[in-house]
Amino acid sequence: MTVLVFLDPRHPEGRIADAAAPALLATDLGATRGDGVFESMLAVGGQPRKMGAHLDRLAASAHTLELDSPDRGAWERAVATALSEHLLRAGTGEAVVKLLLTRGAEGSDAPTAWVSVSPVPAGARERSSQGLAVVLLDRGYDSTLAERAPWLLLGAKTLSYAVNMAALRYAKANGADDAIFTSSDGKVLEGPTSTVILAVEEDGVKTLLTPELESGILPGTTQRALFDAAEAAGWALGYGPLEPVHLMEADAVWLVSSIRLLAPVTSIDGTPISSSPALTEELTALLHEAL
Incomplete structure (x- = not known):
């Protein structure tokens, strides 16, 4: 086909x-x-x-x-x-x-x-919508490397995806559904095939946060579309730097990509984290309007 x-x-x-x-x-x-x-x-x-x-x-x-x-x-x-x-x-x-x-x-x-x-692929989005168990994996470089070593092509979507696929296999072999890369200096980066987004609600203000591009991550097209739609709907926006503690303390965390769209994260390294079906529904609706 x-x-x-x-x-x-x-x-x-x-x-x-x-x-x-x-x-x-x-x-x-x-x-x-x-x-x-x-x-x-x-x-x-x-x-x-x-x-x-x-x-x-x-x-x-x-x-x-x-x-x-x-x-x-x-x-x-x-x-x-x-x-x-x-x-x-x-x-x-x-x-x-x-x-x-x-x-x-x-x-x-x-x-x-x-x-x-x-x-x-049949069932791919349905499986993701049920919630993902993820593991944090060290990507092996610090969050400032992209600026120091442009020849490493960090932030470019290249065909050299063997490491990304190996990370997904490792996650699944260890009982998880997906992974989130971290830098050697403790910053949250991205998933092997997705962008990390989290939500925090404080004093009635809802904020979406994502890691900063300067850390060498791929600029997410779906993340950008969602942020534009959320900002128009009254959400505040923020761009890192983020650390794993921010994921653990957030009101909700998602992995976002063009095919799976918005996939909620329900546990990190075996520890359950907060998730919000209401926020997932709200942001999914905004994303569908933006697309």
Whole structure:
């Protein structure tokens, strides 16, 4: 059910490829070295959500890697082609849209770019909505490293996701559903595939907080959409620095991503924390309006 559309100058609307047939050279640097960037976004009824924000972040990641990228219009046309084809095959409903860009085959100057569209994994959001048990995992660097070492590409969404996947496997092997990375100097960073958000209500003022971008985390498109909607609804906003104690003392904590949306955290390292179905419902409604 997966649809692949390659960005190809000879095909202005994108070139549809057979997802069951070989389509990528074995020498492509995205496959051999993880040298590339990607984005994942949600589409509903054939319409992509937050595509502008995802294209902005893709461009920023590509710039960080000094990676040539097709122009914005080429991406938009390829996404439209892929979603139209997916609608023909699967009908209406939600889909995962991935934008992928690599440096191309070794020895070539031409990047490889394609769009992938597939159904949202069955039950993924339902499982997350029941509440997540998470573990805190040391990411192995301090919260100021991004400024000192730009060559580490912190804050770029690269294809080098082996560490992120290993963190999720470790969490699940130890009885948890997900993980939250912390820095070696004790700051909260992000999840392997999500942004951390917490809520605090004091003296009638409701505040949403998230770690500061300067710590080297990926700027969350869903977090940004939620913050904009919450601010319009009267919420106050804050940006770190956050420490694990802030998670333990918050009124509610969520992991937020484009596909799962708002997933409440119910325990950290085996210790139950406060959660609020009412706040989850309120913020989910705001997020759906923003999308």
